[in-house]
Amino acid sequence: MKVAVVGAAGGIGQPLSLLLKLSPLVDELSLYDLFHTPGISADLNHIDTGAKVAGYLADENGFEGALSNADLVIIPAGVPRKPGMTRDDLFNLNGGIISNIAENCARYCPNANILVISNPVNSTVAIVAEVFKKHGVFNPRRLFGVTTLDLVRSNSFISQLSKDKLKSNELNVQVIGGHSGETIVPIFSHNSNKSLVEFYNSLNSEQRDTLIHRVQFGGDEVVAAKKGTGSATLSMAYSGFRLAENIIKAINGEENIIESSFINLNGDIQGSREVKNYINTKGFTEVEYISLPVKLGPRGVESIEYDILNNINSNEEELLSVALSQLSNNISKGVNFVRGA
Numbered sequence: 001m002k003v004a005v006v007g008a009a010g011g012i013g014q015p016l017s018l019l020l021k022l023s024p025l026v027d028e029l030s031l032y033d034l035f036h037t038p039g040i041s042a043d044l045n046h047i048d049t050g051a052k053v054a055g056y057l058a059d060e061n062g063f064e065g066a067l068s069n070a071d072l073v074i075i076p077a078g079v080p081r082k083p084g085m086t087r088d089d090l091f092n093l094n095g096g097i098i099s100n101i102a103e104n105c106a107r108y109c110p111n112a113n114i115l116v117i118s119n120p121v122n123s124t125v126a127i128v129a130e131v132f133k134k135h136g137v138f139n140p141r142r143l144f145g146v147t148t149l150d151l152v153r154s155n156s157f158i159s160q161l162s163k164d165k166l167k168s169n170e171l172n173v174q175v176i177g178g179h180s181g182e183t184i185v186p187i188f189s190h191n192s193n194k195s196l197v198e199f200y201n202s203l204n205s206e207q208r209d210t211l212i213h214r215v216q217f218g219g220d221e222v223v224a225a226k227k228g229t230g231s232a233t234l235s236m237a238y239s240g241f242r243l244a245e246n247i248i249k250a251i252n253g254e255e256n257i258i259e260s261s262f263i264n265l266n267g268d269i270q271g272s273r274e275v276k277n278y279i280n281t282k283g284f285t286e287v288e289y290i291s292l293p294v295k296l297g298p299r300g301v302e303s304i305e306y307d308i309l310n311n312i313n314s315n316e317e318e319l320l321s322v323a324l325s326q327l328s329n330n331i332s333k334g335v336n337f338v339r340g341a
């Protein structure tokens with residue numbers, strides 16, 4: 001199992017690389033960045049776990065060495081926000097970085113699972129897809145926008161609100177939509193954990209709104225607290241590792257692994273049609289990409305667990321309607337960036 005991290009020297013890249021080096025599921029870890037990767041890989045190779053680490057820089061053969069034969073490519077390369085910025089403000093800078101990385105992935109590892117962390121995720125995922133389409137190698141089953149941090153935050157925030165009566169490590173709140181502000185729609189009203197739903201139902205509407213708002217704007221909380229030095233890195237490394245580990249387990253044949261991700265709806269992935277029908281029936285804005293729980297398998301995304309859409313309450317439906325109209329613009333921006341429209 002070869003995993004490549006592109007942007008490996010950054011705030012997310014370094015702790016993510018550490019977690020991957022600690023994982024018994026990883027055999028080879030290749031670290032690509034513009035700076036520091038030889039030092040980081042030398043450091044990580046002193047850890048007595050199995051994965052062999054190699055560092056690559058942006059020289060002639062950097063991408064080829066880092067990406068060739070990779071099973072997973074995790075991309076946290078790019079610029080993070082400062083206070084007062086939206087994720088969309090990162091579009092021009094990170095769009096160029098991501099399209100260049102996608103060109104190289106299409107060339108050196110067209111069959112790898114690509115996990116996109118770089119913001120704005122609602123647009124960068126479409127950029128990767130368009131570049132892959134241009135090269136005739138796009139496989140929607142293998143492209144993942146990383147939205148796991150929104151799920152992780154939802155678990156943490158409702159647990160904190162319950163004063164730890166709900167144990168965060170026992171929760172699995174689903175979050176649908178996209179990854180920025182109002183495109184993030186946490187679903188607290190429906191969950192297999194009945195204590196969670198009971199607790200949520202016991203909140204008054206102001207408390208519910210505050211909780212949902214905190215999940216939607218959780219990123220801003222960290223950006224403000226870091227005072228201009230960056231955005232979430234450690235919680236993101238944890239979240240990116242969680243998704244990567246689940247994809248690897250599914251490749252290794254473990255069954256019934258369900259994880260949420262921002263994925264393309266246009267493939268022949270089971271459940272895509274039902275999601276589109278749901279959106280049409282409700283009269284919501286159509287989208288080509290959405291974050292939903294998906295079942296993972298050796299081929300990547302096996303199916304979309306769309307049933308969640310039939311179980312959300314009317315407030316969550318309204319939030320989803322707002323989310324989809326914003327999402328559609330974010331996605332078009334990414335598509336047009338590559339198509340040159």
Ligand code: NAD
Pocket residue numbers: 006007008009010011012013032033034035076077078079080081090094097100101116117118119120121146147148149150179230231232233236
């Ligand atoms: P950072 O500045 O600490 O690290 C980014 C790294 O990318 C740097 O080491 C930089 O050298 C590298 N880089 C820049 N251009 C590159 C290129 N062309 N090729 C290879 N590497 C390149 O930033 P960070 O805090 O690690 O955040 C990275 C990105 O992740 C940001 O866009 C941020 O908004 C995003 N992010 C996303 C989520 C999410 O939930 N999806 C969460 C947190 C942060």
Ligand code: LMR
Pocket residue numbers: 080081087119149218219220222223231232
């Ligand atoms: C987050 O949700 O923490 C990330 O998307 C980073 C950001 O800019 O908020």
